[in-house]
Amino acid sequence: QKEVEQDPGPLSVPEGAIVSLNCTYSNSAFQYFMWYRQYSRKGPELLMYTYSSGNKEDGRFTAQVDKSSKYISLFIRDSQPSDSATYLCAMSVQGAQKLVFGQGTRLTINP
């Protein structure tokens, strides 16, 4: 079993829809949770990060962490074609150097 599981998709939704992206994990020591967006042939771009449980909102993006269920989510409201990309979840343990990544979900927003 991988430490972090993420459905690779592909996920295709119409413009304006609410998108839900999710990751599950097995290591209960993870405390830092991040979402990265990666366009084709580009480096990942940090979208959101949260510490421990709870919600965080930034514009159209909301990140949720449920440590009791070992489940994190990224919601995108009013999705736009420019949101089409691969979304990677990542997490780390307190004091750790490395991030553990999910496989990434390929998302396409259709005009």
Added chain:
Amino acid sequence: GAVVSQHPSRVICKSGTSVKIECRSLDFQATTMFWYRQFPKKSLMLMATSNEGSKATYEQGVEKDKFLINHASLTLSTLTVTSAHPEDSSFYICSAKLNQETQYFGPGTRLLVL
């Protein structure tokens, strides 16, 4: 957000030659940088952790004599692919650690070995 640059963005080289890729943190100092490799439609594979002023820590299965890493300053880490072969062709991405919560990634370097 913090900015990380990589140079070159793409490089084509002949088999047997060496290629150096630079990773710079432009607006912050990074004692720790990371080098990743990414295959098409796959996630990031960590190759090594680069610590300023000390030897890099390589992940299992990564040849340290083939992928030389130098982190001579707080804003620069380099990855040298020595005696490159076609199977080394890939997308190489670096990241720099700003703090516990965040790593910022460079735009990547596409290497093609002929």
